[in-house]
Amino acid sequence: MRAPVGELVREWRDRRRISQLALAISADISTRHLSFVETGRSRPSREMVLRLGEHLDLPLRERNRLLLAAGYAPAYGESELAAPEMALVRDAVRRLLAGHDPYPAAVVDRSWNLVDANRSLALLTEGVSPDLLTGPVNVLRVTLHPDGMAPYVLNLGEWRAHLLGRLRRQVEQTADPVLSDLLTELRGYPCAQPVPEVEIPGPGDIFVPLRYRHRGTELSFFSTVATFGTPLDVTVAELVIESFYPADPATAEHLRQG
CATH class of the missing domain: 1.10.260.40 (lambda repressor-like DNA-binding domains)
Incomplete structure (x- = not known):
């Protein structure tokens, strides 16, 4: 009702x-x-x-x-991303993703399900269980699950606190029960490292890095988040593009070498 x-x-x-x-x-x-x-x-x-x-x-x-x-028709459309009228949106997203190579980037929907990604994202999912990469692929589940990226995240406690904090704020903002269930699930995943309740920077810190082990090499990333600036469609409004950048010269060189 x-x-x-x-x-x-x-x-x-x-x-x-x-x-x-x-x-x-x-x-x-x-x-x-x-x-x-x-x-x-x-x-x-x-x-x-x-x-x-x-x-x-x-x-x-x-x-x-x-x-x-209130008894009125919805004002905002909700188009399928594959719909013809979304062609310009799809093209813009793919250009952004391709232009970000050789650095990883992904597009997610309101539930953190993967919508699209560039080829460089494969670097971060190389050791992930195939079961977690069967659609719909939830990027938070892939990141924090013990069969996902978690064993390769060197600062798992810190990165986990960062992601759960983002999701908690999203739940508060949207009151979405699907996101609330996801938050409960992710909180139940094991983590052997301390998980800070508040992100407090150390000396010289300017962002929370993702420190990741790839084939024996430690990589360090920071991320940015982008959304469409003037959306009038529900689907477009809920798309989020997360782009990862090298946080040190060694990571940049590793990515350039492929």
Whole structure:
């Protein structure tokens, strides 16, 4: 059964830790009107629902959910990546991935499932169990699973804390039950190293590196994350491109030599 729109607005406002007054001021409506919406005494207009979704900083998927709960059609499409209208998006992603070689890069969806990757990503998955590389391939599971990349990650405790922190914040941002289940699963994986609760830099540290053993050679990477800047489609909004760069000259030379 679908929750009423007012209940959803109140849930998201509480999750964002925004008072009714603050949201009313931000969305330029009266607190009385917002209160009536939340209690179901007033049905918001379509424009009002979209405005509330914007000022609550909701993902496009959740804005559509608000609209449906209020009795309106979704405003944002959700196209299959293989659809003809997504050809420009696919081309842009492939150009970005190919241009990043010989450094690893991957594209993931909202659930951290692998959508596409460049050929250099194979360097990081070389020793991974084939079972984990059978679709859908979840990159967090591949990274932290004991049959995945975990045995080759030299700073597993540190990298694990970094990834679980990102996923935890994503769960808080989206309230996605699939991601919440994934977080619970990953927390159950073994790790012999200390896992810091808070990422505190040591002397000279400017990022959390991924220190990885490849064929007896220690490699060090830092990563960047990119998203589409002005998405109006749910699928496009949820695509994330993660690119890895060498964190020292020795790693850069190893990658250039292939």
